Amino acid sequence: MQVFWSKGYDATSLDDLCDATGLSRSSLYAAFGDKRSLMLQSLSRYVDNGSEKIAKRLATKAPFRAALADFLNDFIDAIVAGPGRRGCFIGNCAAEIPRHDREAMAQVRAALARNEGYFRAALDAAKSRGELSRKADTAALARFIASSIQGLRLVGKANPDRALLEDIAAVMLRCLDE
Amino acid sequence: MQVFWSKGYDATSLDDLCDATGLSRSSLYAAFGDKRSLMLQSLSRYVDNGSEKIAKRLATKAPFRAALADFLNDFIDAIVAGPGRRGCFIGNCAAEIPRHDREAMAQVRAALARNEGYFRAALDAAKSRGELSRKADTAALARFIASSIQGLRLVGKANPDRALLEDIAAVMLRCLDE
DNA sequence: TGAGTTCTGGACTAATAAGTCTAGAATAGG
DNA sequence: CCTATTCTAGACTTATTAGTCCAGAACTCA
Numbered sequence: 540m541q542v543f544w545s546k547g548y549d550a551t552s553l554d555d556l557c558d559a560t561g562l563s564r565s566s567l568y569a570a571f572g573d574k575r576s577l578m579l580q581s582l583s584r585y586v587d588n589g590s591e592k593i594a595k596r597l598a599t600k601a602p603f604r605a606a607l608a609d610f611l612n613d614f615i616d617a618i619v620a621g622p623g624r625r626g627c628f629i630g631n632c633a634a635e636i637p638r639h640d641r642e643a644m645a646q647v648r649a650a651l652a653r654n655e656g657y658f659r660a661a662l663d664a665a666k667s668r669g670e671l672s673r674k675a676d677t678a679a680l681a682r683f684i685a686s687s688i689q690g691l692r693l694v695g696k697a698n699p700d701r702a703l704l705e706d707i708a709a710v711m712l713r714c715l716d717e
Numbered sequence: 718m719q720v721f722w723s724k725g726y727d728a729t730s731l732d733d734l735c736d737a738t739g740l741s742r743s744s745l746y747a748a749f750g751d752k753r754s755l756m757l758q759s760l761s762r763y764v765d766n767g768s769e770k771i772a773k774r775l776a777t778k779a780p781f782r783a784a785l786a787d788f789l790n791d792f793i794d795a796i797v798a799g800p801g802r803r804g805c806f807i808g809n810c811a812a813e814i815p816r817h818d819r820e821a822m823a824q825v826r827a828a829l830a831r832n833e834g835y836f837r838a839a840l841d842a843a844k845s846r847g848e849l850s851r852k853a854d855t856a857a858l859a860r861f862i863a864s865s866i867q868g869l870r871l872v873g874k875a876n877p878d879r880a881l882l883e884d885i886a887a888v889m890l891r892c893l894d895e
Numbered sequence: 896t897g898a899g900t901t902c903t904g905g906a907c908t909a910a911t912a913a914g915t916c917t918a919g920a921a922t923a924g925g
Numbered sequence: 926c927c928t929a930t931t932c933t934a935g936a937c938t939t940a941t942t943a944g945t946c947c948a949g950a951a952c953t954c955a
Contacts (some may be wrong), residue, residue: 547813549727553913563934564914567765595898624816633875634812635725638802645876666888682872683888690868694860697811697825703860710861731943741904742944752943 540580542629545654547635548578579646585628586650594657603665607684611708614639614688618704649705655685671715680715687711688706718759722806725813726756757824763806764828772835781843782893785862792866796873796882805875808867833863842890850895858893865889 542551542559553574555561562570571577593610600606625631629650636643659681665671691711695704720729720737729795731752734742740748749755771788778784807828814821837859843849869889873882 542900546815547727549725552816552911555884565916565935566933568914569932624822626812630871631812633871634804634809637724638730644802644875651875679884679888682884686868686872687865687887688868689871690864690866692828693808693811693867693871694864697822697829706854706857706860707864710857710892713783714888730941732941743905743946744903746944747902 540584541629543578544579544585544631545622545625546681547631549635575643579643581648582628582632582643582647582650586653589629590650590653594660595655596707597661598664601665601668602670603638603661604670606661606700607715608708608712611688611711614691615695615701615704615708618692618699619701624696626701627689627692630693633689651685651689654688655681660683675715683714684711718762718806721756722809723803725809726753727813740816751879753821757821760806760810760824760828764831767807768831768835771832772838774844775835778841780848781839781848782848782890784839784892789822789866789869789889792869793830793873793879793882793886796870796877797879802874802877805867806868808871811867815862820887822880829863830865833859836862854895861892862889876880 542555546555548636548687551574553564553567556567556574556577560567563644571580596610597603597606621693632643633647633651636647638644659677662675662677663670666673666677668673671677686706691707692708693706720733724733729752731742731745734745734752734755738745745755749758774788775781775784778787807825810821811829813823814825816822837855840849840853840855840858844851844853844855849855865885867883869882872885
């Protein structure tokens with residue numbers, strides 16, 4: 540997963556994967572099938588890990604606005620200080636996956652939808668706590684947040700500049716107030 | 718440019734490029750240098766075309782809010798109905814380019830900055846026309862719009878669903894009202 | 896027209912890719 | 926301790942890759 544995330548699908552060779560896993564080719568094929576299949580399993584793992592984190596943090600913290608602010612801040616920290624320029628694995632997949640690979644595209648779509656779902660749930664909870672306007676369209680807001688995070692991480696990959704990313708996050712957060 | 722945009726860098730072979738240009742290998746190399754160089758020139762061309770379009774449309778139409786709405790609508794049309802699932806070439810590059818390729822990353826960064834600049838100019842003009850709150854931070858808004866468009870196009874690539882994208886665009890537009 | 900220059904098709908090279916296969920190591924069960 | 930099964934290292938195959946090169950076509954200009 541780390542290798543695919545860092546280098547992308549095409550640029551990752553089987554030798555890279557063998558090095559990273561410590562397995563030989565035959566064991567790798569026996570355990571995971573071919574390269575594409577391993578890629579999809581990696582993405583699946585990434586989504587499982589990441590989504591769980593999102594869900595936990597949004598569910599335990601309140602108010603939602605503060606939880607999201609926290610969340611975005613951590614993203615920015617990771618982008619600026621972390622093992623940089625990897626972007627979001629989901630986003631990288633969305634960009635690189637060949638158009639005709641429907642299964643892979645479906646998995647990316649599902650990953651995005653899953654995150655959107657967690658945001659939606661947190662927004663609904665916040666709305667029922669009275670944190671949001673009664674007219675707030677939580678579905679649309681969730682979609683917006685999921686999409687904007689992709690934008691944030693993509694921009695952050697190309698330009699990991701804290702001030703830039705904080706500007707983006709600040710405007711994002713303002714969208715919650717209607 | 719079309720081929721790189723559709724297939725990505727690694728998945729594009731020189732044979733693809735020869736087919737697309739109608740040139741033979743030697744002519745291709747004579748005209749554009751090696752593959753990477755041609756890729757960068759393609760990106761440059763994409764940005765020149767695209768940015769000009771952005772600038773023109775934002776400059777001639779007013780109010781800004783309507784111009785942006787129009788703009789987003791066209792994006793959505795293109796994503797939903799167009800020769801689908803190509804995403805934004807800039808975004809694709811940001812995702813696929815190897816991290817260590819500083820020159821390429823710088824070009825992507827410049828491309829994003831250029832778009833951001835056009836939004837900024839249009840926002841400033843709108844502000845001076847009194848369309849925006851006097852406190853509006855046009856720099857931050859421009860950064861946000863540039864980033865969100867990347868998000869929109871990425872999500873649209875994975876899931877070209879009009880309702881989804883219109884939700885995202887609607888929330889984006891609301892960020893202009895403070 | 897004709898010599899000189901530039902351009903171009905496509906064969907060629909060398910490297911690297913994914914995926915397969917076999918010989919032998921490790922493990923398990925009795 | 927010995928046989929039978931499973932697993933693994935790494936050589937191997939076949940295909941494809943980016944990039945080179947040269948013979949000959951096309952063009953230029955006197």
